[in-house]
Amino acid sequence: MIEINNISKTYHTDKVPVYALQDVSLSIKAGEFVAIMGPSGSGKSTLLHVLGFLDRPDKGSYKIFNTEISLLDDAELATLRNRLAGFVFQQFHLLRRVSAIENTELPLIYAGKKSIRDKAYEKLESVGLAQRQYHKPNELSGGEQQRVAIARALVNEPMIIFADEPTGNLDTKSEEEIMSILRKLNDDGKTIIMVTHEMEVAAQAKRIITMRDGKIQTDVYKDKTDLKQAVKNDSSIIEDIVSKKHSSFGKMEFLQHCTQSFQAILSNKVRSFLSILGILFGVGAVIAMMALGEGAKLSMEQRLKSLGSNLLSIQGGHSSIRGASGGAGTVTRFTIEDISVIAGMSDYIKKASGSCRGSAQVVSESENWNTSIEGVSYDYGSMRATIPEIGRWFTQEEIDRRDKVAIIGITVANKIFGNRNPIGKEIKINRINFKVIGIAPEKGSGGWRDQDDIVYIPLTTAMYRILGKDYIDQIYAEVKDIKFMAEAQEQIKNVIRKKNRSFNKEDSFEIRDMSEIQEMLSSTTQTMSLLLGCIAAISLLVGGIGIMNIMLVSVTERTREIGLRKAIGARREDIMSQFLIEAVVMTFSGGLIGILLGAGVAFIMAAVFGWATKVSLFSIILSTTFSIAVGIGFGLWPAKKAAQLNPIEALRFE
Numbered sequence: 001m002i003e004i005n006n007i008s009k010t011y012h013t014d015k016v017p018v019y020a021l022q023d024v025s026l027s028i029k030a031g032e033f034v035a036i037m038g039p040s041g042s043g044k045s046t047l048l049h050v051l052g053f054l055d056r057p058d059k060g061s062y063k064i065f066n067t068e069i070s071l072l073d074d075a076e077l078a079t080l081r082n083r084l085a086g087f088v089f090q091q092f093h094l095l096r097r098v099s100a101i102e103n104t105e106l107p108l109i110y111a112g113k114k115s116i117r118d119k120a121y122e123k124l125e126s127v128g129l130a131q132r133q134y135h136k137p138n139e140l141s142g143g144e145q146q147r148v149a150i151a152r153a154l155v156n157e158p159m160i161i162f163a164d165e166p167t168g169n170l171d172t173k174s175e176e177e178i179m180s181i182l183r184k185l186n187d188d189g190k191t192i193i194m195v196t197h198e199m200e201v202a203a204q205a206k207r208i209i210t211m212r213d214g215k216i217q218t219d220v221y222k223d224k225t226d227l228k229q230a231v232k233n234d235s236s237i238i239e240d241i242v243s244k245k246h247s248s249f250g251k252m253e254f255l256q257h258c259t260q261s262f263q264a265i266l267s268n269k270v271r272s273f274l275s276i277l278g279i280l281f282g283v284g285a286v287i288a289m290m291a292l293g294e295g296a297k298l299s300m301e302q303r304l305k306s307l308g309s310n311l312l313s314i315q316g317g318h319s320s321i322r323g324a325s326g327g328a329g330t331v332t333r334f335t336i337e338d339i340s341v342i343a344g345m346s347d348y349i350k351k352a353s354g355s356c357r358g359s360a361q362v363v364s365e366s367e368n369w370n371t372s373i374e375g376v377s378y379d380y381g382s383m384r385a386t387i388p389e390i391g392r393w394f395t396q397e398e399i400d401r402r403d404k405v406a407i408i409g410i411t412v413a414n415k416i417f418g419n420r421n422p423i424g425k426e427i428k429i430n431r432i433n434f435k436v437i438g439i440a441p442e443k444g445s446g447g448w449r450d451q452d453d454i455v456y457i458p459l460t461t462a463m464y465r466i467l468g469k470d471y472i473d474q475i476y477a478e479v480k481d482i483k484f485m486a487e488a489q490e491q492i493k494n495v496i497r498k499k500n501r502s503f504n505k506e507d508s509f510e511i512r513d514m515s516e517i518q519e520m521l522s523s524t525t526q527t528m529s530l531l532l533g534c535i536a537a538i539s540l541l542v543g544g545i546g547i548m549n550i551m552l553v554s555v556t557e558r559t560r561e562i563g564l565r566k567a568i569g570a571r572r573e574d575i576m577s578q579f580l581i582e583a584v585v586m587t588f589s590g591g592l593i594g595i596l597l598g599a600g601v602a603f604i605m606a607a608v609f610g611w612a613t614k615v616s617l618f619s620i621i622l623s624t625t626f627s628i629a630v631g632i633g634f635g636l637w638p639a640k641k642a643a644q645l646n647p648i649e650a651l652r653f654e
Contacts, residue, residue, distance in 0.1 A: 001191065002028040002051065002160075007060035009046055009214075020046040021057065022214040028193065030159070033186040035205035036195045043214040045164060048195045052085050052162040053077045054567060054647050067238035075571045082110050082569020083241050086153030090165035092145045093564045093651065094137040094152075097267035100124060101133040104151045109256045110569040111156055116256075123151040127181060143174025150181055152568065161185060163194040167201055179204050257574070261581040268554070272586060275550040278543030279590030279630065280597060283623045285539040287598020290619035292605065295612035310350075310482050311383065312489060313512040314342075314475040314496070333471040336459070339377060341495055342477050348488040350480045353380040354472040356462055362408075362416060362455060363428040369415040372454045373429065375462020383478050386456065391423050391438025399458040402465060407438040409452035429455065430466055485513060537626075543590070544630035551583055551638035562642050563650025572643040579642050583635025584628055591627030595620055 009021040020043045028034055028051075036044045049055040050062065053069065062069040064084075072080070081087075086107075094103045105120035113119070124130050127147040137145055146166060153161055163182065167175040183204060186192045194205060202208050210218040265272045316333065336354065343352035356375045361368055378396045381387040388407055398405055406427060413422050422436045434457065443451035463469045479488045489511050496509055555562070562575060602613040 001030040001065060002026075003061075003063045004051070004057075005061045007047075007050060007057045007062060009043075009050065009055070009057050019214050021050070023060070024214070024216055026209070026216065026219075028191065030191055031186070031189055033183070033192040033204075033206045034194065034209060035202035035207070036193070036209045036211060037197060037199070037202050038211035038217075039197070042211040044195045044211045046214075047211065048162055048164055048193065049648050051193060052087060052160075053080045065238050075573075078110075078566065078569050078571040079241060080238070081567060082107055083156055084159055084238075086156065086158035086161045087567050088146070088149050088153050088161065088163040088166045089651070090168040092137070092142075092149050092169075093560065093567075094145055094148060095561060095564070096137055098263055099134045099136055100129060100140065100148045100151075102263075103137070103148055104155055106152060106565070107156045107568045109260070110565070110571070110574055113156075120151070120155055123155045124148070126154070127151045141174070142170050143177055146170060146174065146178050147181070150178070154185070156569075158190075160191045160193065163192065165195055165197070167196070167198065175201070254577075257578050257581050258585075260578050261585055264554075264558075264578075264582055265585060271550060271554065275547050275586045276590035276593070278546035279540065279587045279627050280543075280594045282540035282543035282630075283591045283594025283627050284597035284601060285535070286537065286623045286626070287595055287615060287619055288601040288605070289535060290622075291598065291602035291613040291615045292611060294614040294616050294619070295602075295606070310479040310485070312477045312479060312485070312492065314477065314492060314509065315473065315512075316509050334473075334475055335471060336377075338472070338496075338499070339475055341499075342475060342492060345488070345491055345495075348479060348484045348491060349477050351379040351383055351478040353377045353383055353476045354459055354474065355380060355476070356459065356467060356469050356471070356473045358462070358467040358469075360430045360455075360466060362412060364416045364425065367416045367418075369412060371409075371412050373462060373466060374454055374456055375459040375467065376456055377459045379478075380456075380476065383476055386440055388438030389441055391436075393438065394456075394458050399460055402460040403458060404432060404434045404461060404465070405437045405458065406434040407440050407456040408436055409440045409454040410442050411450055411453040412455055413439055427455075429457070432465060489513070540623075540626055540630060544587075544634040547583060547587060547631065548634035548638060551579065551635055552641070554582075555579070555638050555642045558642075559645065559650045559653040562645050563647045563653065566645070566647035567651060575643040575645075576639040579639035580632060580635050583639070584631035587627045587631030587635075588624070591624050594627070595623060598623070 004027075005025045007021055007024045008019070011018040011020055022043075024043075024047060026047075036047060038044045046055065050057050056070065064080075069077070069080075094100075095106075101117065101120050101124060104124055105116040108116035108119060121130065121133060124133050127150055129144060129147055129151065132140060132144060137148070140148065146169075150166075161182070166182070167178055170178060179201060182192055182194070186206075192205070194201075196202050206222050208218075208220050208222070209216055210220075314334070334354065339352050339354045342349060354377050358373050359370065360373045361370050376386075376394075378394060378399055381393040386407075387393045391407065393407070394403075394405060397403075406429070408416070408422060408427070416422070416427065417425065422439065425436050427434050427436060440452070440454070440456060457466065459472070463472075477488065477492065479485055492511060565575060599615045602615055605611045606613045
């Protein structure tokens with residue numbers, strides 16, 4: 001069954017070589033009960049570890065069922081440890097924070113088997129611990145803990161049991177119980193290879209090997225006649241075992257890894273909370289900052305709507321006479337006919353509208369308010385997004401007739417009418433009665449000016465009845481397409497120059513492209529949003545570094561646990577997947593809590609400071625995705641470090 005020839009193993013401690021095994025040759029047949037004895041440092045434990053696929057020899061040949069073990073890779077050795085061998089350790093190596101039955105079923109998880117709880121219960125029952133299945137190791141005696149370890153070793157029905165000082169930490173009664181179980185297992189056909197330094201324990205084996213200084217001194221059979229050749233020495237046995245590979249990310253395996261990860265997280269609540277904290281604040285910052293940026297963007301969009309789309313603003317400029325500059329509008333005066341001329345440029349212009357401005361006292365019953373008056377033409381409402389949501393806009397007939405109708409801003413409505421509905425009510429503007437037909441949509445403040453503190457009236461009414469003007473202060477022209485902006489400006493300039501006979505180098509009027517203002521404001525908003533997002537992303541990055549540090553500490557704290565998992569068959573990908581799942585679960589949990597925190601902060605900012613905020617679905621998806629990516633990215637190194645641990649070095653870690 002087992003045959004080793006000229007096996008050697010050397011350890012290097014402080015550059016001093018320690019020859020643990022020196023040209024050891026040995027064969028063990030199926031069904032044997034072998035005890036390996038010797039003083040400390042004799043090499044007996046190293047030999048057991050080599051035989052049990054936990055360590056590799058430096059040189060020599062190790063065959064089991066005529067298969068050379070040195071040719072197998074780490075994953076194949078892990079499969080052999082899981083399905084061919086069962087391990088019983090002197091220190092028990094039970095996971096402290098899980099129950100006896102959960103400790104027992106660990107090898108089944110790494111074997112990818114189903115119905116693992118029933119199988120684990122069966123083995124616990126066979127060692128007399130069925131009634132203690134839900135007790136944790138600290139609630140069990142030393143003998144009971146070792147029986148749990150034996151049940152764990154048997155749960156995958158291994159052919160060989162490797163026992164390293166199985167009675168070393170037990171009292172006499174517990175020692176007898178454990179040895180009775182091992183003898184019964186051997187009687188049932190199991191091969192037992194046991195390391196011990198106690199002669200009375202070794203005496204219960206059928207073969208005793210004594211070692212000293214890394215070499216076999218004696219090899220004595222107590223009874224060869226009772227040896228059972230239960231298994232044929234066939235290399236196909238190993239081939240069959242290592243060929244039955246399973247994915248660590250299959251549905252069943254993934255669920256088991258998730259369960260193990262949750263247990264590890266919940267068993268270290270403080271450490272897990274500290275890990276989650278960094279991501280929690282990072283995601284919260286992302287949500288809050290993006291909500292603030294999105295709110296600012298929406299607020300800016302509302303203001304941009306009031307500017308209109310593809311608009312040109314034409315207004316009187318200034319002239320220079322003998323070096324002295326006149327005021328704005330001192331030369332060019334626009335008329336209603338100019339609006340018609342500009343609107344007639346059908347190749348470039350879609351609509352045109354004029355306006356004239358002034359201020360006046362508005363009175364209603366006992367209330368009065370000094371506000372801005374703006375006379376506008378019919379197309380102004382659609383061009384400047386001013387059509388009322390409550391009430392209506394002016395008709396062309398009302399403008400032509402110079403009717404006394406008004407549309408008031410929200411500020412004026414609040415000051416004059418309070419909570420009353422102003423539609424249909426009368427107001428006096430400069431002692432002239434006007435009928436309120438609508439409330440202008442809210443536009444907010446623009447700089448120092450409240451854009452809602454205004455009253456709109458028909459352009460002709462404003463010019464001839466209220467403001468006493470025979471000219472228009474400003475003309476707005478809506479260009480059909482933004483690509484025609486330059487051509488439209490040039491055509492309008494030519495028309496105005498021709499009308500005013502002004503061909504000087506310096507025009508006495510100016511044309512402003514409102515789309516440029518829109519682009520500038522949009523760019524500013526996007527830059528602010530990007531800046532806020534970057535600041536929040538830095539918070540997430542810092543949280544990710546915290547996750548990595550905590551996970552690295554976790555790897556150090558759980559080194560012996562990792563060694564145990566590898567000893568019972570966990571492969572590198574199993575360890576990596578478990579640690580990655582832990583990192584992702586913690587970051588995802590922190591992300592979900594962070595979303596709630598960020599949304600709460602955004603709500604508080606809106607309620608207390610009056611800032612515009614909006615928590616968007618995009619920001620939630622982005623934060624969640626980023627938190628998971630942080631978990632994977634920063635959890636990868638600790639997971640890889642854990643997966644690369646040598647099982648023997650990990651088990652010996654203090």
